Amino acid sequence: MTDHSLVIDKEHEEAADDRTMFGFWVYLMTDLLMFAVLFAVYAVLRNNTAGGPSGRDLFSPELALAGTLILLVSSFTVGVAMIAARNGLKNQALTWFGITFLLGLAFLGVEAYEFYEFIHEGHTWRTSAFLSAFFVLVGTHGVHIITGLIWLGTTLVYIVKRGLNKPIVRKLALLSLFWHFLDIVWIFIFTVVYLMAFV
Protein backbone atom coordinates (compact mmCIF):
# COMPACT_ATOMS: atom_id res chain seq x y z
CA MET A 1 0.00 0.00 0.00
CA THR A 2 2.73 2.44 1.01
CA ASP A 3 4.71 1.31 -1.99
CA HIS A 4 1.76 2.05 -4.23
CA SER A 5 1.21 5.59 -2.87
CA LEU A 6 4.93 6.21 -3.24
CA VAL A 7 4.71 5.40 -6.94
CA ILE A 8 1.72 7.72 -7.31
CA ASP A 9 3.60 10.48 -5.49
CA LYS A 10 6.52 10.02 -7.79
CA GLU A 11 4.29 10.19 -10.84
CA HIS A 12 2.67 13.36 -9.52
CA GLU A 13 6.04 14.88 -8.96
CA GLU A 14 7.25 13.98 -12.43
CA ALA A 15 4.11 15.43 -13.98
CA ALA A 16 4.75 18.65 -12.04
CA ASP A 17 8.37 18.62 -13.23
CA ASP A 18 7.17 18.19 -16.80
CA ARG A 19 4.77 21.10 -16.51
CA THR A 20 7.48 23.36 -15.10
CA MET A 21 9.83 22.30 -17.87
CA PHE A 22 7.22 22.94 -20.53
CA GLY A 23 6.43 26.37 -19.10
CA PHE A 24 10.08 27.28 -19.16
CA TRP A 25 10.42 25.86 -22.66
CA VAL A 26 7.59 28.16 -23.81
CA TYR A 27 9.46 31.11 -22.29
CA LEU A 28 12.64 30.09 -24.14
CA MET A 29 10.79 29.87 -27.44
CA THR A 30 9.35 33.38 -27.02
CA ASP A 31 12.81 34.61 -26.10
CA LEU A 32 14.07 32.92 -29.27
CA LEU A 33 11.47 34.88 -31.25
CA MET A 34 12.83 38.10 -29.80
CA PHE A 35 16.32 37.09 -30.92
CA ALA A 36 14.88 36.25 -34.36
CA VAL A 37 13.62 39.83 -34.69
CA LEU A 38 17.03 41.19 -33.69
CA PHE A 39 18.69 38.83 -36.19
CA ALA A 40 16.31 40.06 -38.90
CA VAL A 41 17.17 43.67 -38.07
CA TYR A 42 20.88 42.88 -38.17
CA ALA A 43 20.60 40.98 -41.46
CA VAL A 44 18.77 43.90 -43.07
CA LEU A 45 21.11 46.61 -41.75
CA ARG A 46 24.49 44.85 -41.83
CA ASN A 47 25.64 46.68 -44.96
CA ASN A 48 24.37 50.12 -43.92
CA THR A 49 27.65 51.39 -42.53
CA ALA A 50 27.00 55.07 -43.40
CA GLY A 51 30.63 55.55 -44.41
CA GLY A 52 31.82 54.08 -41.10
CA PRO A 53 33.68 50.81 -40.60
CA SER A 54 32.15 47.52 -41.75
CA GLY A 55 32.22 44.23 -39.86
CA ARG A 56 35.17 43.19 -41.99
CA ASP A 57 37.16 46.20 -40.73
CA LEU A 58 36.19 45.79 -37.08
CA PHE A 59 35.78 42.15 -36.13
CA SER A 60 38.57 39.87 -35.07
CA PRO A 61 37.76 36.28 -36.08
CA GLU A 62 40.20 34.89 -33.49
CA LEU A 63 38.44 36.73 -30.65
CA ALA A 64 35.01 35.56 -31.85
CA LEU A 65 36.28 31.97 -32.08
CA ALA A 66 37.73 32.20 -28.55
CA GLY A 67 34.37 33.37 -27.17
CA THR A 68 32.54 30.62 -29.06
CA LEU A 69 34.82 27.86 -27.79
CA ILE A 70 34.54 29.12 -24.19
CA LEU A 71 30.74 29.14 -24.38
CA LEU A 72 30.65 25.70 -26.05
CA VAL A 73 32.76 24.15 -23.31
CA SER A 74 30.58 25.84 -20.67
CA SER A 75 27.50 24.29 -22.29
CA PHE A 76 29.24 20.91 -21.86
CA THR A 77 30.23 21.52 -18.22
CA VAL A 78 26.71 22.62 -17.26
CA GLY A 79 25.42 19.32 -18.71
CA VAL A 80 27.93 17.28 -16.70
CA ALA A 81 27.11 19.34 -13.59
CA MET A 82 23.42 18.55 -14.10
CA ILE A 83 24.09 14.81 -14.23
CA ALA A 84 26.01 15.08 -10.94
CA ALA A 85 23.18 17.11 -9.40
CA ARG A 86 20.53 14.59 -10.45
CA ASN A 87 22.60 11.82 -8.84
CA GLY A 88 22.87 13.86 -5.62
CA LEU A 89 26.65 14.29 -5.83
CA LYS A 90 26.86 17.68 -4.17
CA ASN A 91 30.61 18.35 -4.41
CA GLN A 92 30.87 17.19 -8.02
CA ALA A 93 27.89 19.31 -8.96
CA LEU A 94 29.36 22.35 -7.20
CA THR A 95 32.70 21.88 -8.99
CA TRP A 96 31.18 21.58 -12.47
CA PHE A 97 28.72 24.42 -11.93
CA GLY A 98 31.63 26.49 -10.57
CA ILE A 99 33.64 25.81 -13.75
CA THR A 100 30.58 26.80 -15.81
CA PHE A 101 30.34 30.03 -13.85
CA LEU A 102 34.00 30.88 -14.48
CA LEU A 103 33.69 30.06 -18.20
CA GLY A 104 30.63 32.31 -18.37
CA LEU A 105 32.64 35.11 -16.75
CA ALA A 106 35.48 34.53 -19.22
CA PHE A 107 33.04 34.74 -22.15
CA LEU A 108 31.62 37.96 -20.76
CA GLY A 109 35.17 39.28 -20.41
CA VAL A 110 35.88 38.59 -24.10
CA GLU A 111 32.67 40.37 -25.10
CA ALA A 112 33.32 43.34 -22.81
CA TYR A 113 36.87 43.64 -24.18
CA GLU A 114 35.52 43.71 -27.75
CA PHE A 115 32.89 46.33 -26.93
CA TYR A 116 35.46 48.42 -25.09
CA GLU A 117 37.86 48.32 -28.07
CA PHE A 118 35.16 49.40 -30.52
CA ILE A 119 33.92 52.24 -28.34
CA HIS A 120 37.45 53.30 -27.47
CA GLU A 121 38.24 53.63 -31.19
CA GLY A 122 35.12 55.77 -31.57
CA HIS A 123 32.89 53.14 -33.22
CA THR A 124 29.80 53.30 -31.04
CA TRP A 125 26.15 52.35 -31.63
CA ARG A 126 25.67 55.90 -32.91
CA THR A 127 28.13 55.44 -35.78
CA SER A 128 25.88 53.57 -38.18
CA ALA A 129 22.75 51.40 -38.45
CA PHE A 130 25.05 48.40 -38.77
CA LEU A 131 26.72 49.13 -35.42
CA SER A 132 23.39 49.91 -33.71
CA ALA A 133 22.05 46.53 -34.82
CA PHE A 134 25.32 44.83 -33.80
CA PHE A 135 25.42 46.28 -30.29
CA VAL A 136 21.74 45.52 -29.68
CA LEU A 137 21.93 41.90 -30.90
CA VAL A 138 25.22 40.95 -29.21
CA GLY A 139 24.43 43.11 -26.17
CA THR A 140 21.07 41.41 -25.64
CA HIS A 141 22.80 38.04 -25.66
CA GLY A 142 25.33 39.44 -23.17
CA VAL A 143 22.53 40.60 -20.85
CA HIS A 144 21.12 37.05 -20.95
CA ILE A 145 24.55 35.69 -20.00
CA ILE A 146 24.75 38.15 -17.07
CA THR A 147 21.27 37.05 -15.95
CA GLY A 148 22.35 33.40 -16.18
CA LEU A 149 25.47 34.09 -14.13
CA ILE A 150 23.52 35.88 -11.37
CA TRP A 151 21.03 32.99 -11.34
CA LEU A 152 23.83 30.41 -11.24
CA GLY A 153 25.79 32.32 -8.58
CA THR A 154 22.85 32.64 -6.18
CA THR A 155 21.88 29.01 -6.72
CA LEU A 156 25.42 27.87 -5.92
CA VAL A 157 25.36 29.82 -2.64
CA TYR A 158 22.02 28.16 -1.85
CA ILE A 159 23.43 24.67 -2.52
CA VAL A 160 26.47 25.32 -0.32
CA LYS A 161 24.20 26.47 2.53
CA ARG A 162 21.30 24.03 2.27
CA GLY A 163 22.51 21.15 0.13
CA LEU A 164 20.97 19.55 -2.95
CA ASN A 165 17.24 19.04 -2.52
CA LYS A 166 14.50 18.20 -5.01
CA PRO A 167 13.27 21.76 -5.71
CA ILE A 168 16.81 23.01 -6.24
CA VAL A 169 17.55 20.21 -8.71
CA ARG A 170 14.45 21.22 -10.62
CA LYS A 171 15.65 24.84 -10.70
CA LEU A 172 19.07 23.72 -11.83
CA ALA A 173 17.47 21.77 -14.69
CA LEU A 174 15.81 25.01 -15.89
CA LEU A 175 19.08 26.89 -15.51
CA SER A 176 21.00 24.34 -17.58
CA LEU A 177 18.29 24.49 -20.26
CA PHE A 178 18.67 28.28 -20.30
CA TRP A 179 22.44 27.99 -20.62
CA HIS A 180 22.27 25.50 -23.54
CA PHE A 181 19.76 27.83 -25.20
CA LEU A 182 22.16 30.79 -24.94
CA ASP A 183 24.89 28.65 -26.49
CA ILE A 184 22.67 27.81 -29.48
CA VAL A 185 21.78 31.49 -29.97
CA TRP A 186 25.49 32.33 -29.84
CA ILE A 187 26.30 29.80 -32.59
CA PHE A 188 24.08 31.86 -34.88
CA ILE A 189 25.62 35.16 -33.71
CA PHE A 190 29.06 33.67 -34.41
CA THR A 191 27.99 32.62 -37.90
CA VAL A 192 25.71 35.48 -38.98
CA VAL A 193 27.58 38.37 -37.33
CA TYR A 194 31.23 37.38 -37.22
CA LEU A 195 31.86 34.77 -39.94
CA MET A 196 29.53 36.32 -42.52
CA ALA A 197 31.37 39.65 -42.21
CA PHE A 198 34.33 37.97 -43.92
CA VAL A 199 32.41 36.26 -46.74
Place this chain on the structure above:
Amino acid sequence: MSTHNHHTKQHSENHGTVMNYVVGLLLSLTFTIIPYLLVVNKSLRGDVLLMTILGFAVLQMFIQIFYFLHLGRGPKPLYNIVFFFGTAGLIVVVVGASLFIMNNLYRNMAPDEVIRKVSQKEGISQVGGKPTGACTGNKDNYLITIIGGVARPIYVNARRCDTITFLNKDKTKREITFGTKYDQTSYGGEDKVILDDDRPETITLNQEGYFSFYDVLDPSLSGQFYVE
Protein backbone atom coordinates in the same frame (compact mmCIF):
# COMPACT_ATOMS: atom_id res chain seq x y z
CA MET B 1 13.20 -3.33 -7.11
CA SER B 2 13.13 -4.23 -10.76
CA THR B 3 10.59 -1.47 -11.49
CA HIS B 4 12.79 0.98 -9.65
CA ASN B 5 15.80 -0.02 -11.78
CA HIS B 6 13.74 0.30 -14.89
CA HIS B 7 12.68 3.73 -13.80
CA THR B 8 16.17 5.14 -13.19
CA LYS B 9 17.37 3.71 -16.47
CA GLN B 10 14.64 5.44 -18.38
CA HIS B 11 15.30 8.60 -16.40
CA SER B 12 18.99 8.76 -17.37
CA GLU B 13 18.10 8.05 -20.99
CA ASN B 14 15.80 11.07 -21.00
CA HIS B 15 18.40 13.36 -19.51
CA GLY B 16 21.51 12.04 -21.24
CA THR B 17 24.77 10.57 -19.98
CA VAL B 18 28.25 12.05 -19.73
CA MET B 19 29.06 10.19 -22.94
CA ASN B 20 26.22 12.05 -24.72
CA TYR B 21 27.71 15.34 -23.65
CA VAL B 22 31.24 14.35 -24.70
CA VAL B 23 30.00 13.35 -28.17
CA GLY B 24 27.93 16.54 -28.40
CA LEU B 25 30.89 18.68 -27.38
CA LEU B 26 33.27 17.05 -29.88
CA LEU B 27 30.78 17.38 -32.75
CA SER B 28 30.04 21.00 -31.81
CA LEU B 29 33.74 21.89 -31.67
CA THR B 30 34.28 20.28 -35.07
CA PHE B 31 31.35 22.12 -36.63
CA THR B 32 32.60 25.41 -35.19
CA ILE B 33 36.18 25.05 -36.34
CA ILE B 34 35.43 23.85 -39.90
CA PRO B 35 33.43 26.95 -40.94
CA TYR B 36 35.94 29.17 -39.11
CA LEU B 37 38.82 27.69 -41.14
CA LEU B 38 36.81 27.92 -44.37
CA VAL B 39 36.28 31.64 -43.77
CA VAL B 40 39.79 32.47 -42.55
CA ASN B 41 41.60 30.46 -45.24
CA LYS B 42 39.22 31.66 -47.97
CA SER B 43 38.92 28.09 -49.26
CA LEU B 44 35.47 28.85 -50.65
CA ARG B 45 34.00 32.10 -51.91
CA GLY B 46 30.80 34.06 -52.21
CA ASP B 47 27.43 32.38 -51.97
CA VAL B 48 28.88 28.86 -51.72
CA LEU B 49 30.81 29.88 -48.59
CA LEU B 50 27.75 31.67 -47.20
CA MET B 51 25.50 28.65 -47.64
CA THR B 52 28.16 26.30 -46.25
CA ILE B 53 28.71 28.22 -43.01
CA LEU B 54 24.95 28.71 -42.50
CA GLY B 55 24.54 24.97 -43.11
CA PHE B 56 27.12 24.19 -40.42
CA ALA B 57 25.31 26.51 -37.96
CA VAL B 58 21.98 24.75 -38.53
CA LEU B 59 23.67 21.34 -38.28
CA GLN B 60 25.28 22.37 -35.01
CA MET B 61 21.95 23.61 -33.69
CA PHE B 62 20.42 20.17 -34.28
CA ILE B 63 23.42 18.47 -32.69
CA GLN B 64 23.09 20.59 -29.55
CA ILE B 65 19.33 20.11 -29.42
CA PHE B 66 19.82 16.35 -29.61
CA TYR B 67 22.90 15.89 -27.41
CA PHE B 68 22.53 18.78 -24.93
CA LEU B 69 18.78 19.42 -24.73
CA HIS B 70 17.79 15.77 -25.38
CA LEU B 71 14.80 16.88 -27.33
CA GLY B 72 13.04 13.92 -28.89
CA ARG B 73 14.56 11.41 -26.45
CA GLY B 74 12.18 9.37 -24.34
CA PRO B 75 8.44 9.22 -24.80
CA LYS B 76 7.32 12.42 -23.06
CA PRO B 77 8.49 15.73 -24.46
CA LEU B 78 6.53 15.59 -27.72
CA TYR B 79 4.78 18.93 -27.10
CA ASN B 80 8.21 20.52 -26.61
CA ILE B 81 9.17 19.43 -30.11
CA VAL B 82 5.88 20.67 -31.55
CA PHE B 83 6.41 24.03 -29.89
CA PHE B 84 10.00 24.17 -31.08
CA PHE B 85 9.12 23.54 -34.72
CA GLY B 86 6.28 26.05 -34.50
CA THR B 87 8.76 28.65 -33.30
CA ALA B 88 11.28 27.65 -35.97
CA GLY B 89 8.57 28.25 -38.60
CA LEU B 90 7.84 31.71 -37.19
CA ILE B 91 11.56 32.53 -37.19
CA VAL B 92 11.90 31.56 -40.84
CA VAL B 93 8.96 33.86 -41.66
CA VAL B 94 10.24 36.78 -39.55
CA VAL B 95 13.83 36.65 -40.84
CA GLY B 96 13.07 35.55 -44.41
CA ALA B 97 10.23 38.01 -44.96
CA SER B 98 12.20 40.91 -43.45
CA LEU B 99 15.07 40.27 -45.84
CA PHE B 100 12.72 39.81 -48.79
CA ILE B 101 10.74 42.99 -48.10
CA MET B 102 13.72 45.18 -47.29
CA ASN B 103 15.60 43.96 -50.34
CA ASN B 104 12.64 44.88 -52.54
CA LEU B 105 12.40 48.26 -50.86
CA TYR B 106 16.10 48.82 -51.44
CA ARG B 107 15.77 48.02 -55.14
CA ASN B 108 12.58 49.94 -55.82
CA MET B 109 12.90 53.03 -53.70
CA ALA B 110 16.63 53.54 -53.69
CA PRO B 111 18.48 56.67 -54.85
CA ASP B 112 19.71 56.77 -58.47
CA GLU B 113 23.19 55.62 -57.52
CA VAL B 114 21.88 52.41 -55.94
CA ILE B 115 19.58 51.74 -58.90
CA ARG B 116 22.58 52.18 -61.18
CA LYS B 117 24.61 49.72 -59.11
CA VAL B 118 21.91 47.04 -58.85
CA SER B 119 20.85 47.33 -62.50
CA GLN B 120 24.49 47.24 -63.60
CA LYS B 121 25.02 44.02 -61.68
CA GLU B 122 21.96 42.40 -63.20
CA GLY B 123 22.12 43.96 -66.66
CA ILE B 124 18.78 45.81 -66.41
CA SER B 125 18.83 48.64 -68.97
CA GLN B 126 15.60 50.34 -67.89
CA VAL B 127 13.22 50.49 -64.92
CA GLY B 128 9.68 51.77 -65.41
CA GLY B 129 10.55 53.16 -68.86
CA LYS B 130 13.48 55.16 -67.49
CA PRO B 131 16.99 54.18 -68.62
CA THR B 132 19.10 53.11 -65.68
CA GLY B 133 22.43 53.96 -67.30
CA ALA B 134 23.51 50.35 -66.99
CA CYS B 135 25.74 48.97 -69.71
CA THR B 136 24.38 45.75 -71.14
CA GLY B 137 27.34 44.95 -73.37
CA ASN B 138 30.90 45.70 -72.33
CA LYS B 139 33.55 46.98 -74.74
CA ASP B 140 37.26 47.41 -74.01
CA ASN B 141 38.94 46.37 -70.77
CA TYR B 142 41.75 48.35 -69.13
CA LEU B 143 43.98 46.69 -66.56
CA ILE B 144 45.37 48.75 -63.70
CA THR B 145 48.05 46.81 -61.83
CA ILE B 146 49.19 47.89 -58.38
CA ILE B 147 52.85 47.09 -57.71
CA GLY B 148 54.99 48.58 -54.94
CA GLY B 149 52.25 51.00 -53.92
CA VAL B 150 51.94 52.50 -57.41
CA ALA B 151 49.05 52.09 -59.86
CA ARG B 152 50.04 51.42 -63.49
CA PRO B 153 48.94 52.99 -65.72
CA ILE B 154 48.24 56.02 -63.56
CA TYR B 155 45.80 57.45 -66.12
CA VAL B 156 43.21 55.69 -68.28
CA ASN B 157 41.25 57.26 -71.11
CA ALA B 158 38.15 55.17 -71.82
CA ARG B 159 34.68 55.27 -73.32
CA ARG B 160 31.34 54.56 -71.67
CA CYS B 161 30.69 50.86 -71.03
CA ASP B 162 34.37 49.97 -71.08
CA THR B 163 35.64 48.20 -67.98
CA ILE B 164 38.58 48.73 -65.65
CA THR B 165 40.12 45.82 -63.79
CA PHE B 166 42.16 46.43 -60.67
CA LEU B 167 44.83 43.86 -59.80
CA ASN B 168 46.79 44.10 -56.55
CA LYS B 169 50.23 42.47 -56.74
CA ASP B 170 51.31 43.74 -53.31
CA LYS B 171 50.87 41.74 -50.11
CA THR B 172 49.03 44.57 -48.36
CA LYS B 173 45.27 44.98 -48.44
CA ARG B 174 43.91 47.81 -50.63
CA GLU B 175 40.60 49.62 -50.42
CA ILE B 176 40.21 51.61 -53.59
CA THR B 177 37.66 54.37 -53.33
CA PHE B 178 36.76 57.24 -55.63
CA GLY B 179 37.26 61.01 -55.47
CA THR B 180 40.04 62.47 -53.37
CA LYS B 181 41.04 62.14 -49.74
CA TYR B 182 39.14 65.35 -48.98
CA ASP B 183 36.16 64.67 -51.19
CA GLN B 184 35.35 60.97 -51.20
CA THR B 185 32.60 59.89 -53.60
CA SER B 186 31.39 56.69 -55.19
CA TYR B 187 31.52 55.64 -58.80
CA GLY B 188 28.52 54.05 -60.50
CA GLY B 189 27.09 53.23 -57.06
CA GLU B 190 30.31 51.47 -56.06
CA ASP B 191 31.78 52.89 -52.82
CA LYS B 192 34.84 50.71 -52.51
CA VAL B 193 36.79 48.10 -54.40
CA ILE B 194 38.46 45.84 -51.87
CA LEU B 195 41.64 44.09 -52.99
CA ASP B 196 42.99 41.89 -50.22
CA ASP B 197 44.60 39.16 -52.31
CA ASP B 198 45.48 38.31 -55.91
CA ARG B 199 41.85 38.35 -57.02
CA PRO B 200 41.19 41.01 -59.70
CA GLU B 201 38.12 43.25 -59.31
CA THR B 202 36.37 44.82 -62.31
CA ILE B 203 34.16 47.91 -62.49
CA THR B 204 32.01 48.96 -65.43
CA LEU B 205 32.37 52.57 -66.56
CA ASN B 206 28.72 53.57 -66.66
CA GLN B 207 29.20 57.17 -65.52
CA GLU B 208 30.77 59.77 -67.80
CA GLY B 209 33.32 62.35 -66.75
CA TYR B 210 36.67 62.77 -65.13
CA PHE B 211 37.31 60.71 -61.98
CA SER B 212 40.12 59.96 -59.59
CA PHE B 213 40.63 57.03 -57.25
CA TYR B 214 42.86 56.37 -54.24
CA ASP B 215 43.54 53.78 -51.57
CA VAL B 216 41.84 54.56 -48.24
CA LEU B 217 44.51 52.63 -46.35
CA ASP B 218 47.40 54.30 -48.21
CA PRO B 219 46.21 57.57 -49.83
CA SER B 220 49.56 58.04 -51.63
CA LEU B 221 48.36 55.33 -54.04
CA SER B 222 46.11 57.10 -56.52
CA GLY B 223 45.23 57.46 -60.18
CA GLN B 224 42.72 58.93 -62.62
CA PHE B 225 40.44 57.89 -65.42
CA TYR B 226 38.36 59.74 -67.96
CA VAL B 227 35.15 58.31 -69.42
CA GLU B 228 33.92 59.78 -72.75
